[in-house]
Amino acid sequence: MRWLLLKDLRILRRSPLLLALLILYPIVVAVLIGFALSRGPDKPEVAFLNQVPESANVISLGEEEVDASRYADTLFEAVDPVRVSSREEAIEKVRDGDVLGALIIPPDITQKLEQGLEPATLEVFYNAEDPAKQAFVESTIESQVADANAALTERLSEVAVEYIDLLVKGGELPFLGQTLDVLGLERSERILSRARSDLPAGSPARGDLEEVIDFSRLARENLDLSDEVLGSVGRPIQVDATVVEGGTTPLSTFAVAIAVSVSLMFVTLLLAAGMLALEREENVFRRLVRGLVSRTGLLVEKAGLAAACAFVLAMVMLAGLALFVDLDWGRFPLWAAGVAAGAAAFGAMGVAIGALAREVRAASLLAFMLSLPMAFLALVPSGAVSSALFEVIRVVSALFPFKPTLEAMDAALNDAGGIAVPLLHLAALALAFGALGRLGLRRFA
Amino acid sequence: MESSTAAPAARQTAPAPVLEAHELRKRYGAREALAGVSLAAARGERVAVIGPNGAGKTTLLSILAGIQLPDSGHVSRVPREVGWVPQQAALYGKLTVAENLRLFARLERCAHVERAVERMLAQTGLKGRAGDQAATLSGGNRQRLNVAIGLLADPPVLLLDEPSAALDPRQRDRLWEFVLAAGEAGTTVLYSTHNVAEAERYAHQVVVLADGERLFAGSPRELEDVVDASDQDFEAAFVSFLRQRGH
Numbered sequence: 001m002r003w004l005l006l007k008d009l010r011i012l013r014r015s016p017l018l019l020a021l022l023i024l025y026p027i028v029v030a031v032l033i034g035f036a037l038s039r040g041p042d043k044p045e046v047a048f049l050n051q052v053p054e055s056a057n058v059i060s061l062g063e064e065e066v067d068a069s070r071y072a073d074t075l076f077e078a079v080d081p082v083r084v085s086s087r088e089e090a091i092e093k094v095r096d097g098d099v100l101g102a103l104i105i106p107p108d109i110t111q112k113l114e115q116g117l118e119p120a121t122l123e124v125f126y127n128a129e130d131p132a133k134q135a136f137v138e139s140t141i142e143s144q145v146a147d148a149n150a151a152l153t154e155r156l157s158e159v160a161v162e163y164i165d166l167l168v169k170g171g172e173l174p175f176l177g178q179t180l181d182v183l184g185l186e187r188s189e190r191i192l193s194r195a196r197s198d199l200p201a202g203s204p205a206r207g208d209l210e211e212v213i214d215f216s217r218l219a220r221e222n223l224d225l226s227d228e229v230l231g232s233v234g235r236p237i238q239v240d241a242t243v244v245e246g247g248t249t250p251l252s253t254f255a256v257a258i259a260v261s262v263s264l265m266f267v268t269l270l271l272a273a274g275m276l277a278l279e280r281e282e283n284v285f286r287r288l289v290r291g292l293v294s295r296t297g298l299l300v301e302k303a304g305l306a307a308a309c310a311f312v313l314a315m316v317m318l319a320g321l322a323l324f325v326d327l328d329w330g331r332f333p334l335w336a337a338g339v340a341a342g343a344a345a346f347g348a349m350g351v352a353i354g355a356l357a358r359e360v361r362a363a364s365l366l367a368f369m370l371s372l373p374m375a376f377l378a379l380v381p382s383g384a385v386s387s388a389l390f391e392v393i394r395v396v397s398a399l400f401p402f403k404p405t406l407e408a409m410d411a412a413l414n415d416a417g418g419i420a421v422p423l424l425h426l427a428a429l430a431l432a433f434g435a436l437g438r439l440g441l442r443r444f445a
Numbered sequence: 446m447e448s449s450t451a452a453p454a455a456r457q458t459a460p461a462p463v464l465e466a467h468e469l470r471k472r473y474g475a476r477e478a479l480a481g482v483s484l485a486a487a488r489g490e491r492v493a494v495i496g497p498n499g500a501g502k503t504t505l506l507s508i509l510a511g512i513q514l515p516d517s518g519h520v521s522r523v524p525r526e527v528g529w530v531p532q533q534a535a536l537y538g539k540l541t542v543a544e545n546l547r548l549f550a551r552l553e554r555c556a557h558v559e560r561a562v563e564r565m566l567a568q569t570g571l572k573g574r575a576g577d578q579a580a581t582l583s584g585g586n587r588q589r590l591n592v593a594i595g596l597l598a599d600p601p602v603l604l605l606d607e608p609s610a611a612l613d614p615r616q617r618d619r620l621w622e623f624v625l626a627a628g629e630a631g632t633t634v635l636y637s638t639h640n641v642a643e644a645e646r647y648a649h650q651v652v653v654l655a656d657g658e659r660l661f662a663g664s665p666r667e668l669e670d671v672v673d674a675s676d677q678d679f680e681a682a683f684v685s686f687l688r689q690r691g692h
Contacts, residue, residue, distance in 0.1 A: 003551045011539045014578075283535040286512050287594070291525045292552040 272350025342405030355440025538580030585616025
């Protein structure tokens with residue numbers, strides 16, 4: 001078997017296209033995924049026209065002044081503004097495809113905010129030639145407008161709370177360059193109580209004062225509560241998230257687990273299936289199994305070679321991705337275990353495909369045809385389809401090595417559950433596909 | 446009806462056979478591919494297996510080579526003692542001539558790998574092409590390399606399945622030169638062929654198969670005598686023989 005292994009390595013070395021693919025594949029995938037994960041999405045270009053004169057940027061709420069332009073900046077956190085000078089220019093740019101959308105802030109927006117009689121409205125224009133782009137820009141702008149709304153509402157609520165506080169507790173209020181002393185409900189109540197005690201016992205005014213004192217207490221107690229009410233108006237709904245199932249895998253490292261599993265799958269399947277089918281295409285298979293090599297030995301050699309190549313490739317890929325994504329090198333033995341088990345299972349599946357397809361081209365085609373839906377099904381999340389269909393998908397996914405490889409890599413990279421079960425699952429699949437490959441060799445020649 | 450009285454020229458002294466097959470039977474579903482075929486070949490003897498398409502020639506050679514098991518009957522040699530050369534060259538196109546020979550010499554567990562490789566390079570006349578990849582060789586050279594791989598372990602018996610098919614006359618001559626040299630060194634050569642002239646020219650013994658049945662085993666001259674065709678060439682005599690036997 002050693003000589004066959006050396007022969008296969010020599011053949012691989014003399015196949016420059018295949019070799020280049022094997023070397024370049026992990027590098028290209030690692031760099032692409034690394035950049036994608038580390039840079040985040042590009043901001044869409046959006047034409048921006050602010051028609052509010054600079055002097056009208058400030059909203060006056062009594063003596064408080066709120067600079068509304070500060071909240072417009074929130075909009076630019078997710079879009080790249082292309083400033084234009086007129087509404088027509090903005091629409092023209094959208095129509096020509098120079099920008100993906102246009103955002104226009106009308107001149108009366110601060111006035112409407114100040115008066116609070118009708119809602120302030122922003123104008124947004126989209127180019128719907130590409131529905132995907134439109135949806136992206138639409139959701140980006142809507143989400144940023146919602147953020148700006150929330151921030152502005154919170155500030156307005158803070159101002160309102162300060163006034164209510166002044167009304168309840170009393171204090172100083174600057175107004176038109178002067179400082180007014182506001183009595184406040186608390187102090188009013190105390191003064192009235194003192195006045196009531198100074199009145200003669202049978203005075204009819206005592207009853208009237210009693211009523212005013214009661215009202216003052218009631219107003220103070222209820223206005224005290226309004227702090228909390230206004231606070232909740234600023235952020236009416238808050239999110240308290242708790243993970244009840246699965247690990248706490250960051251998206252970036254889960255993407256690494258997917259990238260490694262996909263690379264392992266393609267490289268191992270194609271190599272194992274192709275190298276076995278090549279023995280038949282070169283007419284050598286029958287010569288080999290006439291006592292020179294056992295059929296099982298031949299399968300083990302092909303699966304082992306493909307798995308070893310894919311193992312090296314996957315580890316190089318992980319090392320490359322570690323430059324972009326924070327991977328825990330302390331878990332290296334687990335990475336190696338996950339990659340090795342996945343490679344072994346894919347190798348066994350590859351030789352089964354090679355034994356059944358019997359020709360290199362047919363084997364490659366079959367490997368692609370099986371692996372793509374296999375990966376797709378394994379990535380369907382629960383809840384995305386009906387529970388019955390999801391059960392079917394779960395069972396089908398369990399019959400192929402992609403899902404357990406992904407689980408093993410997720411566990412190895414992210415501490416997302418135990419790795420033992422997926423490793424055992426992969427070992428069982430390796431044996432099952434090995435047996436299928438051995439059966440396929442019966443009619444291989 | 447079978448003429449089994451033939452005594453090939455090379456077996457005048459009736460030496461002990463180095464290869465014997467006894468009552469080989471093989472069935473593929475309803476079709477009987479071999480119906481109790483027996484044969485024997487002596488050391489250095491060349492045996493041609495001839496017959497129409499579907500006669501069972503390839504099945505017989507596959508069983509003798511150990512690639513297939515018969516339903517019944519037995520072969521005197523185990524597969525490792527028999528060199529086998531398939532009809533289409535069975536070698537690695539990406540490896541050089543020398544690397545192919547070296548690989549198979551190692552797999553055959555030859556005692557002296559490099560010596561075996563040198564010997565085969567010399568016998569095939571491919572020494573000058575030793576470093577060339579097999580994929581770059583002509584059909585004739587590939588076939589000689591194919592035969593050389595079968596001879597690497599110096600087996601007492603060499604089986605060739607239609608060795609000269611798809612070769613031009615010049616390449617065919619060079620191939621037979623190589624095979625005859627192996628036979629002269631004592632190797633028993635058993636080959637199947639559609640080329641009846643090759644059977645007449647090179648074989649000591651011809652075995653005629655039709656529909657899985659052995660119809661004749663003897664020298665080419667004896668086959669001509671059976672059909673009493675003194676005025677016919679061997680090919681015409683062979684056709685007459687088949688016709689007489691209802692094929």
